[in-house]
Amino acid sequence: MSSRPLPGVEFATPPVREVAMGFEYEPIAGMGTRELVHLQDAWQGEFVEFSEQVAPSDPLHAGQAHGWSPVQALRLWAAQPSSGRLLQLQSDRIFLNWASVGGGAPYPRYANLRVEFATKWAQQSQRLQDLGLASPAPLVAEFTYVNQISPDEDLVWTDALHIATAEEVPLPGAAGVMQFHMIRTFEGAGNDEAAGEIVVNARQGPTSEPAMMVIVARMQVGDGMDPFTALDRAHAEGSRMFAALTTRAAHERWGMKA
Numbered sequence: 608m609s610s611r612p613l614p615g616v617e618f619a620t621p622p623v624r625e626v627a628m629g630f631e632y633e634p635i636a637g638m639g640t641r642e643l644v645h646l647q648d649a650w651q652g653e654f655v656e657f658s659e660q661v662a663p664s665d666p667l668h669a670g671q672a673h674g675w676s677p678v679q680a681l682r683l684w685a686a687q688p689s690s691g692r693l694l695q696l697q698s699d700r701i702f703l704n705w706a707s708v709g710g711g712a713p714y715p716r717y718a719n720l721r722v723e724f725a726t727k728w729a730q731q732s733q734r735l736q737d738l739g740l741a742s743p744a745p746l747v748a749e750f751t752y753v754n755q756i757s758p759d760e761d762l763v764w765t766d767a768l769h770i771a772t773a774e775e776v777p778l779p780g781a782a783g784v785m786q787f788h789m790i791r792t793f794e795g796a797g798n799d800e801a802a803g804e805i806v807v808n809a810r811q812g813p814t815s816e817p818a819m820m821v822i823v824a825r826m827q828v829g830d831g832m833d834p835f836t837a838l839d840r841a842h843a844e845g846s847r848m849f850a851a852l853t854t855r856a857a858h859e860r861w862g863m864k865a
Contacts, residue, residue, distance in 0.1 A: 616850040619862025623714040625753035628724055628842070629695070629702030630745035630834055637740050638698040640681055647683045647696055649734050650727075654685035654694065662697055694727060701731055702749075717750075717842050725835065745828045748801070748837035750845050756818040767857040768809065768818065785811045793826070793844065801826035801837040805848050822848055 647657065660682040685694040693704040703724040705715060732742040756767050787809040795802030803826035811818040824841035828834045850863070 616846045617864040618858070619864065621714055621861050622754045622756050623707075623752060624755045625704065625706040625751075626714070626717075626720065627695075627702050627704040627749070627751040628717075628720060628838060629700055629749055630728070630743075630828070630838070631700045631747040631749065632743035632745045634680075634699040635735065635740055635743050642738055642740065643681065643683055643696060643698060645738065646731065646734055647685055647694075649730070650685050650694065654687045654692070656684075656686040656688065658684045658686075660684055692723075699743075701727065703727060717846075721835070721838070721842075745834040745837075747803075747825055748828055748834055748841050749823065749825045750838060750841035751824075752820075752822040752845050752849060754820045754822070754849065767853055767860075768811075768820070769852050769854055785809070791848075793840075795827065795829060801829065801832065801840050803827055803837075803841065803844075805844055807848060807852065809852075820849070820852070824848070 651657075662680045662682040680697050680699065683696045685696070686692070688708065691704075691706045691708040693706070695702040695704065703720065705720055707714070735742055787807070789807045790804055791807075792804045793802055803824065805825075806823045807820065809818070809820040822845045824845040826837040826841045826844075828837045850858070
């Protein structure tokens with residue numbers, strides 16, 4: 608049984624367009640293509656679109672939190688377009704994605720997606736047991752936010768991001784192209800607090816394009832730690848990072864909750 612999620616910064620109408628949460632682990636011994644497909648087939652009643660992908664061989668900053676980089680591998684996608692859900696399976700990871708569909712469907716919230724992911728995790732463990740394979744021990748828990756500020760909103764991007772506007776000392780010149788990249792690390796504290804990192808990438812091109820901010824929080828799962836404790840910290844630190852990099856005007860626009 609996973610622990611309850613940690614509180615994070617919440618907004619009534621956040622500009623979230625996509626999220627992903629999941630675990631990475633050592634490749635499961637005996638998990639070949641046949642076993643991976645068999646595992647995915649068990650979710651046919653829930654998802655309607657299935658496809659094969661080639662996992663990126665060198666994703667941006669992947670593996671920094673625990674000192675290794677994943678190799679290129681087969682990745683299976685199981686999608687339910689009507690709900691924006693996507694389940695990603697590899698021999699060394701499982702991820703659940705949500706993306707806004709149908710004219711900007713609201714973010715279903717971390718607590719709800721966490722329950723869905725916990726169910727998928729438990730189902731995978733049972734099905735691996737049925738296949739005679741060992742259940743994996745997560746090494747890394749990851750949570751990703753993809754935030755978008757559209758130019759047709761009443762809050763323009765230059766009023767939303769600290770990195771695009773200085774509240775006390777105005778920036779010289781006029782707003783143009785902006786790109787921002789930052790990595791911050793976290794120290795661990797035993798079995799209750801995970802070590803890890805947060806990677807932030809933000810970009811704004813011409814004013815006709817939406818501003819984007821992607822926040823990826825990756826936390827190590829220590830020995831004896833509930834992996835959902837690390838996932839909760841990844842989510843909480845990611846949401847706090849987003850709040851720290853956005854302005855009071857943006858917080859008011861999105862209904863930041865005290």
